[in-house]
Amino acid sequence: MKKIEAIIRKSKFEDAKEALYEAGIEWFTYWDVTGLGKSTEEQIVRGQVFQSNYIHRRMLSIVVRDINLEKTVNAILDSAWTGETGDGKVFVYDIEDTFRIRTRESGPEALFNKEEVKKTKSSEVKNN
Amino acid sequence: MKKNILFITALLALSNSTLLAQTAVPAVAPTINSGDTAWMIVATAFILLMTIPGLALFYGGLVRRKNVLNVFMQCFMIVAVISIEWVVCGYSLSFGSSKGFFAPFIGNFHWAFLNNINLRDLSPYFISHSQIGLDGKAIGTIPHIVFIMFQGMFAVITPALIIGAFAERINFKGFLVFTILWSIFIYNPVAHWVWSSDGWLSKLGALDFAGGTVVHVNAGVAAIVTALLLGKRRDYKGHALPPHNITYVVMGAGLLWVGWFGFNAGSGLAADGLAGNALMVTHIAAAAAALTWALLDWFIDKRPTVVGISTGAVAGLVAITPAAGFVGIPGALVIGVVVSIVCFVMVAYVKPKLGYDDSLDAFGVHGIGGIIGAILTGVFASPLIQSAYSGAAYGNLHQLWVQLLAVGVTITYSGIGTFILFKITEKLVGIRATDKHEAIGLDETQHGETAYNNFD
Numbered sequence: 001m002k003k004i005e006a007i008i009r010k011s012k013f014e015d016a017k018e019a020l021y022e023a024g025i026e027w028f029t030y031w032d033v034t035g036l037g038k039s040t041e042e043q044i045v046r047g048q049v050f051q052s053n054y055i056h057r058r059m060l061s062i063v064v065r066d067i068n069l070e071k072t073v074n075a076i077l078d079s080a081w082t083g084e085t086g087d088g089k090v091f092v093y094d095i096e097d098t099f100r101i102r103t104r105e106s107g108p109e110a111l112f113n114k115e116e117v118k119k120t121k122s123s124e125v126k127n128n
Numbered sequence: 129m130k131k132n133i134l135f136i137t138a139l140l141a142l143s144n145s146t147l148l149a150q151t152a153v154p155a156v157a158p159t160i161n162s163g164d165t166a167w168m169i170v171a172t173a174f175i176l177l178m179t180i181p182g183l184a185l186f187y188g189g190l191v192r193r194k195n196v197l198n199v200f201m202q203c204f205m206i207v208a209v210i211s212i213e214w215v216v217c218g219y220s221l222s223f224g225s226s227k228g229f230f231a232p233f234i235g236n237f238h239w240a241f242l243n244n245i246n247l248r249d250l251s252p253y254f255i256s257h258s259q260i261g262l263d264g265k266a267i268g269t270i271p272h273i274v275f276i277m278f279q280g281m282f283a284v285i286t287p288a289l290i291i292g293a294f295a296e297r298i299n300f301k302g303f304l305v306f307t308i309l310w311s312i313f314i315y316n317p318v319a320h321w322v323w324s325s326d327g328w329l330s331k332l333g334a335l336d337f338a339g340g341t342v343v344h345v346n347a348g349v350a351a352i353v354t355a356l357l358l359g360k361r362r363d364y365k366g367h368a369l370p371p372h373n374i375t376y377v378v379m380g381a382g383l384l385w386v387g388w389f390g391f392n393a394g395s396g397l398a399a400d401g402l403a404g405n406a407l408m409v410t411h412i413a414a415a416a417a418a419l420t421w422a423l424l425d426w427f428i429d430k431r432p433t434v435v436g437i438s439t440g441a442v443a444g445l446v447a448i449t450p451a452a453g454f455v456g457i458p459g460a461l462v463i464g465v466v467v468s469i470v471c472f473v474m475v476a477y478v479k480p481k482l483g484y485d486d487s488l489d490a491f492g493v494h495g496i497g498g499i500i501g502a503i504l505t506g507v508f509a510s511p512l513i514q515s516a517y518s519g520a521a522y523g524n525l526h527q528l529w530v531q532l533l534a535v536g537v538t539i540t541y542s543g544i545g546t547f548i549l550f551k552i553t554e555k556l557v558g559i560r561a562t563d564k565h566e567a568i569g570l571d572e573t574q575h576g577e578t579a580y581n582n583f584d
Contacts, residue, residue, distance in 0.1 A: 043370060044425070044429045044431070044433055044436075045367070045368035045370060045371065045433075045435055046368055046433075046435060046436060046439055046472075046475045046476060046489065047424070047425065047428065047429060047436070047472055047475060047476025047477075048367040048368050048475070048476055048479075048480055049367075049429055050365075050367040050368075052370065
């Protein structure tokens with residue numbers, strides 16, 4: 001199991017969301033983050049123009065089974081790309097274990113819905 | 129049915145004749161005018177709305193999120209404390225009449241704790257509506273207590289305006305002591321000079337319809353003095369620190385605009401044509417100033433900003449305040465456009481150049497706006513509005529000199545007085561927040577509370 005943390009442009013969030021869904025990612029967590037970096041943005045308050053070096057981005061946190069790692073990362077790399085400086089980063093971590101609270105399932109099983117896979121018997125079922 | 133109508137007509141005729149008989153009696157007891165009184169009570173409530181939540185939101189949105197509650201608290205505390213100060217001695221000192229040498233400068237304690245004022249007393253102050261009292265003197269048409277409350281709201285908002293200069297770096301104890309001292313020793317005398325019938329500026333003929341010099345110049349000068357004495361905020365880098373919530377700024381500016389109708393249109397102390405004129409010019413000047421600021425933003429910095437248009441509106445409202453009962457639409461338009469340009473230059477260029485940290489531009493908008501408004505009142509006062517008053521544009525150059533004198537005297541008195549009171553407060557309780565408190569934020573360190581908590 002892997003955790004993928006991606007920092008992307010807010011403007012590319014909708015694209016990334018779509019791409020992740022296409023790649024089979026059903027659920028993930030995200031939040032707005034502020035960081036500091038080389039790039040600056042012009043800000044104007046009451047006619048005073050100054051450079052603000054606060055950078056606003058959105059962070060996505062996705063936990064997937066190993067088999068889904070590559071397509072998930074690729075989905076983000078493709079969808080969040082503009083080619084300009086500041087497109088963001090993707091980090092991948094190992095996850096030691098996962099537990100589903102409802103069923104007490106653990107390990108990779110806790111990441112996807114077994115019953116649903118059996119019912120549809122389809123490989124196209126979307127699952128982390 | 130017909131009978132009934134006949135009966136009613138007969139009754140009406142009868143009552144009419146009795147009424148006529150009554151008015152024929154020469155000495156009539158003066159009465160309360162219910163229309164004037166109703167409007168003045170509403171106007172009073174409007175001005176309270178300007179301080180809380182209007183000014184609280186306007187200033188609260190402009191500070192950083194760690195200090196927003198502190199600004200709200202300062203506004204609220206001023207309402208509580210200065211309202212009490214007002215009935216204890218403030219009203220008497222401002223509008224009472226003392227004898228001898230001090231008469232033109234300060235009132236006495238005759239009305240302290242609102243002693244010697246009865247429920248049925250009519251306001252001794254009036255502008256356009258008056259009547260002859262039993263003693264043969266002219267008297268107002270609203271209850272005296274309504275006038276006291278109305279003026280009390282002015283006393284409340286004036287020190288609240290200064291918050292904009294010392295926001296984000298003052299300790300609460302110092303703020304409270306300074307505010308009380310300032311209201312007693314600066315606001316009350318200046319109000320007496322300009323608005324009391326004995327006041328020396330009032331006798332000289334200085335025009336200040338709703339508080340350009342008393343409220344805005346006075347508070348604006350106190351603002352620059354406190355900003356200079358307190359020094360810069362620890363994080364100040366020579367330009368405005370970005371506002372933490374611009375939606376608050378807009379809501380605050382909107383509420384100020386609405387409340388200002390009570391502030392200006394109420395200052396005629398009657399519900400009449402003069403109030404109507406004040407209402408109209410207030411609105412037009414604010415609109416002209418808001419538009420001008422937005423256009424300046426647009427042309428100079430490429431985009432019209434929301435903080436800009438809100439600031440412009442407030443600058444326009446400030447500038448029209450002394451003029452509202454004296455100028456017509458042409459004057460209002462010029463005042464609105466000019467004040468926006470001057471305040472913009474002041475805030476965008478002069479302030480960064482000089483390097484002082486007037487946190488939320490209390491001086492740049494209220495001080496400068498008030499000065500512009502007070503001076504332009506002396507230019508555009510039109511005999512078409514109040515026949516007794518005309519300005520330089522109508523050939524009365526004298527009025528302009530009187531206005532300049534009133535502004536100059538207010539600047540001097542407020543400047544020196546604020547300096548002394550600041551030093552006294554600093555000695556007594558300390559006034560600057562500690563560096564650590566300032567870094568953590570005044571919400572947490574002064575009040576033990578934080579805005580925008582994330583738990584349910």
